[in-house]
Amino acid sequence: MSGPMLQSCRTCRHGWQFQRAACPACGAQDIVAAESGGGGTVWSVTTVLRAPLPELDMPGGYGIALVTLDEGPRIMCRSAPGLAIGERVQVAVEADGMPRAVPAGSELEDAGSG
Amino acid sequence: MAYLSGIAVTAFGKHPGRGPVALMEEAALAALADAGLPRQAVDGLIAGYATTYPHLMMGTVMAERLSLRLRHAHQAQVGGATGAAAIILARHLIAAGACRHVLVVGGENRLTGQSRDDALKILAGVGHPVHEVPLGASIPAYYALVAARYLHETGASEADLAELAVLMRRHAAAHPGAQLTKPLTVAEVLASKPIATPLKFLDCCPISDGAAAVIVSAEPTGAAAIRLAGWGEAHTHQHVSEMPDDLGLGAKIAAAQAFATAGRQAEDMRLLGLYDSFTPTLAIFLEVLGFAKPGEAGAAAREGRFSRDGALPLNLHGGLMSYGHPGVAGFLAHVVEVVRQMRGAAGQRQVRDAPLAYCHADGGVFSSHAGFVLERVA
Numbered sequence: 301m302s303g304p305m306l307q308s309c310r311t312c313r314h315g316w317q318f319q320r321a322a323c324p325a326c327g328a329q330d331i332v333a334a335e336s337g338g339g340g341t342v343w344s345v346t347t348v349l350r351a352p353l354p355e356l357d358m359p360g361g362y363g364i365a366l367v368t369l370d371e372g373p374r375i376m377c378r379s380a381p382g383l384a385i386g387e388r389v390q391v392a393v394e395a396d397g398m399p400r401a402v403p404a405g406s407e408l409e410d411a412g413s414g
Numbered sequence: 415m416a417y418l419s420g421i422a423v424t425a426f427g428k429h430p431g432r433g434p435v436a437l438m439e440e441a442a443l444a445a446l447a448d449a450g451l452p453r454q455a456v457d458g459l460i461a462g463y464a465t466t467y468p469h470l471m472m473g474t475v476m477a478e479r480l481s482l483r484l485r486h487a488h489q490a491q492v493g494g495a496t497g498a499a500a501i502i503l504a505r506h507l508i509a510a511g512a513c514r515h516v517l518v519v520g521g522e523n524r525l526t527g528q529s530r531d532d533a534l535k536i537l538a539g540v541g542h543p544v545h546e547v548p549l550g551a552s553i554p555a556y557y558a559l560v561a562a563r564y565l566h567e568t569g570a571s572e573a574d575l576a577e578l579a580v581l582m583r584r585h586a587a588a589h590p591g592a593q594l595t596k597p598l599t600v601a602e603v604l605a606s607k608p609i610a611t612p613l614k615f616l617d618c619c620p621i622s623d624g625a626a627a628v629i630v631s632a633e634p635t636g637a638a639a640i641r642l643a644g645w646g647e648a649h650t651h652q653h654v655s656e657m658p659d660d661l662g663l664g665a666k667i668a669a670a671q672a673f674a675t676a677g678r679q680a681e682d683m684r685l686l687g688l689y690d691s692f693t694p695t696l697a698i699f700l701e702v703l704g705f706a707k708p709g710e711a712g713a714a715a716r717e718g719r720f721s722r723d724g725a726l727p728l729n730l731h732g733g734l735m736s737y738g739h740p741g742v743a744g745f746l747a748h749v750v751e752v753v754r755q756m757r758g759a760a761g762q763r764q765v766r767d768a769p770l771a772y773c774h775a776d777g778g779v780f781s782s783h784a785g786f787v788l789e790r791v792a
């Protein structure tokens with residue numbers, strides 16, 4: 301499992317997610333790609349019960365969370381059911397390239413049982 | 415100096431068979447008549463985009479349709495803030511001496527001109543194409559994320575938010591042009607179909623057909639002079655992923671600039687026209703702009719503060735939530751109602767004296783903010 305990819309500024313150490321050629325904090329252009337460790341805290345979360353397209357609708361809905369990663373950036377993720385604001389989570393990138401947040405520690409249980 | 419000299423809004427709801435150009439034409443001609451201006455007097459035009467007629471040059475499309483000879487014409491596009499930003503831009507064109515009468519117009523057949531799924535898909539596209547849209551995010555989902563955070567931070571409840579939907583419906587009942595007028599209760603809002611938690615169907619504004627127009631002029635043209643006294647904008651982010659931690663930051667920056675340029679304060683306002691795409695949009699604006707205490711917008715609405723006879727009447731036409739929301743015309747309808755009230759021409763909806771008003775809209779997900787102070791000077 302890999303963490304979400306971020307960009308990091310080598311001048312001021314600021315980190316962010318959306319692709320940019322210059323640091324949003326200091327404007328420097330010495331930017332490197334950096335993989336997040338995946339640890340973070342839920343900033344907000346919703347369960348979508350009416351999808352923007354009918355083919356995306358799922359029984360019981362699907363979760364979307366905004367997670368503040370420990371490196372600083374806030375990113376949008378799939379959310380495991382039942383996540384709450386303020387909860388510690390682990391974010392990993394799934395096969396389709398999109399990140400998913402699960403309660404911190406539960407990813408280890410999954411690995412153990414699998 | 416800039417004045418809001420002409421106003422017009424169509425009924426919102428269904429206008430089958432009429433496209434954006436015809437709807438905007440109707441509103442524009444009515445606004446010209448309201449201002450008492452011949453079309454030759456108009457030398458600037460800012461037209462809103464229309465999702466049912468995506469065009470690169472809506473400004474000149476409308477100039478041609480209305481047979482205007484302009485010194486400035488273009489299409490403005492900042493989502494829900496388009497009407498507010500266009501009015502501010504019209505003021506800047508006048509202040510620069512480039513134009514004397516600028517027509518701001520928006521309208522489309524968002525309800526009958528496309529399928530509901532197409533409408534929702536286009537709207538969801540304001541999200542990030544790589545990092546947000548593929549997660550199945552929708553406009554209600556983006557606002558739901560903000561709403562959940564707002565409830566968490568303030569301790570307000572979903573029932574508090576529902577009060578704002580109830581208030582908008584009550585106000586709409588007094589306006590013959592409103593789309594939704596059936597009385598609504600908090601219990602009905604809470605029991606409505608869940609869309610994206612914590613938002614239910616009745617926390618969301620409808621999709622509508624309709625149009626509205628406002629003429630901004632270098633001098634007043636009618637008996638009542640409604641001056642655009644102060645203006646402010648803020649554009650803090652596009653995507654909710656990069657929204658500032660302070661949910662109200664953009665609104666506060668825009669409003670502070672508007673009040674400073676007007677030489678006024680929030681406490682001076684006697685009437686409000688605030689964007690209300692979702693109940694949390696309205697709650698957050700009321701609270702961060704200083705019109706209600708944090709978490710208490712719903713309670714204040716319940717106690718009558720924002721009613722017609724309250725201390726600070728709000729969206730007396732019913733807002734987006736109940737008058738309706740056909741895109742760019744949605745917020746222009748707020749402005750039309752505020753000006754009508756300030757003129758003392760709102761009939762049975764008329765508030766007691768309202769010499770100062772504040773109007774504010776956001777586009778995207780609290781992304782672009784535009785707000786202005788209106789002052790009656792004659």
Ligand SMILES: [Zn+2]
Pocket residue numbers: 309310311312313314323324325326327328
């Ligand atoms: Zn930097």
